[in-house]
Amino acid sequence: MKRGLFCKPQRYLSFRSDGAVQIKTVIVPDAPGFLRGRAFAFLTDVHLRPSFSQAAFLRVLDALDALCPDILLLGGDYGEGAVQQRRFFEAIQEREYPLGIFGAIGNNDREALSCGELRELAAHGGVRLLINESVCLRIGSGNLKIAGIDEYKYGNPDARGLFGDAVHSEFLRSQGGEFRVLLSHHPKIPEYAGTPAADLQFSGHTHGGQFNFFGITPYTLGYNHGLWDLVSGDRVFGYTRLLVSNGIGMSVLPLRIGARPQILHVKFA
Numbered sequence: 001m002k003r004g005l006f007c008k009p010q011r012y013l014s015f016r017s018d019g020a021v022q023i024k025t026v027i028v029p030d031a032p033g034f035l036r037g038r039a040f041a042f043l044t045d046v047h048l049r050p051s052f053s054q055a056a057f058l059r060v061l062d063a064l065d066a067l068c069p070d071i072l073l074l075g076g077d078y079g080e081g082a083v084q085q086r087r088f089f090e091a092i093q094e095r096e097y098p099l100g101i102f103g104a105i106g107n108n109d110r111e112a113l114s115c116g117e118l119r120e121l122a123a124h125g126g127v128r129l130l131i132n133e134s135v136c137l138r139i140g141s142g143n144l145k146i147a148g149i150d151e152y153k154y155g156n157p158d159a160r161g162l163f164g165d166a167v168h169s170e171f172l173r174s175q176g177g178e179f180r181v182l183l184s185h186h187p188k189i190p191e192y193a194g195t196p197a198a199d200l201q202f203s204g205h206t207h208g209g210q211f212n213f214f215g216i217t218p219y220t221l222g223y224n225h226g227l228w229d230l231v232s233g234d235r236v237f238g239y240t241r242l243l244v245s246n247g248i249g250m251s252v253l254p255l256r257i258g259a260r261p262q263i264l265h266v267k268f269a
Contacts, residue, residue, distance in 0.1 A: 004230035004244075006220060009212040009258030017052040017249055019059030022260045023067065026234060026243060028200065031268035032176040034142030041067050042264040044075025044185075044204030047108070047249025048084040054091075060248060060263075061091060067265050071099035074127065075204035075245065076106025076151065076185035082113050089125030099137060101127045102146050104183035106205065107153040108251070130183060132158045141177065147198070148183040149190055152227050159190035163198070170196060187228045187244040189237045201242045202264070208232040208246030212258030232259070 010022075028035075041064055048057060064072070072095070079085035092101065109118055115131060122129040130148025137144040147162040163180050173179070173196075182198035184190065186205045189197075205224075209217025209231050217223075219231050229237060230244045246262035 004233060004235060006215040007209060007212065007217065007232045009215055010260045012256060012258055012260040014256045015254055017056055017261070019056035019063075020261065021060055021063050021248065022246075022262045023063065023265050024245070024262050026264060026266045028241075028266060028268045032142050032179050034140040034177075035144065035179055035268040038070045038268050039067065040071050040073055040266040041069035042073045042075060042202045042243070042245055042266065043248065044202070044245050045077045045106070045207055045247025045249055045251075046079065046088060047077055047247075047251055048079035048088050049249070050084075051254065052249060054087070057087075057091060060261075061095060064263055065095060067263075069097060069265070072097045072101040073146075073181070073183055073202055074101065074103030075183060075202060075247070076104045077108040077204070077247070077249075077251075078106070079112070080108065082117075085109065085112055085118070086121060089121050089127065092127060093125040096126075099139070099144075101125075102135065102148065102183065103127050103129050104148040104185050105129065105131055105151055105155065106185040107151050110151065110154040132156070132162070134162045143178045145178065145180045146183070147181070151185040152188060153186075157184075157190055159195070160193040161195050162192075163196040173199075182240075187230050187242060189229055189240055189242065197239050199240065200266075201240050203230075203242065203244045204247045206231045206244065206247075207249075207251065207256070208259030208262070210250065210256055210259055217259075
């Protein structure tokens with residue numbers, strides 16, 4: 001399938017993170033019975049920095065809470081440096097979601113802290129950080145499997161075995177008893193090496209291009225070549241539906257053009 005090089009620009013221009021976000025609602029039809037009526041929220045690429053005020057950040061979290069999601073999923077790149085990452089997880093610590101909070105690791109996270117330090121910081125904030133590992137949540141009569149893969153720039157991503165035995169897993173899925181979610185900072189479909197693939201993948205990293213001029217972004221011109229499959233939006237690759245969020249913050253330059261800050265709100269029907 002053709003990759004998402006071009007994406008429709010939005011009417012947006014900002015030189016600072018003011019906490020205003022777009023809520024993008026995504027419907028997952030024909031969901032297994034145990035997930036129908038539930039909702040997930042996906043927050044990624046906050047990139048907290050000193051110029052991203054605490055008041056603005058709390059407005060983002062308040063917008064998130066207003067959705068009343070059952071679970072919060074995080075896509076990495078929490079803050080620019082260790083101090084800002086600490087600020088992120090301290091604020092998240094004050095929030096509660098019925099099924100918990102699970103997160104992936106981003107390239108900026110690895111630049112600031114070791115995996116061990118980040119895990120400890122995340123755990124203090126009530127976040128289960130998943131790096132080439134998965135958890136299984138029993139919900140009613142079904143299993144919700146949530147996995148996180150290491151990031152591609154500095155890490156060692158490995159999706160093999162994330163969702164268990166292929167035959168057993170596919171049988172449960174066919175009976176409506178299992179649903180698989182993958183958190184991957186980079187919008188790239190991993191190689192599962194014969195094991196079950198995710199039903200739904202959440203990714204960020206691209207910031208919707210961050211600079212989107214008439215549908216052309218830095219990714220169109222080859223930036224991070226090979227580390228993405230879709231710049232922004234929703235597309236199916238094989239058996240996996242990939243959702244790529246514009247994220248919240250800014251990287252490199254404090255500027256967003258044509259790519260509005262975004263939280264994904266996923267509803268199961």
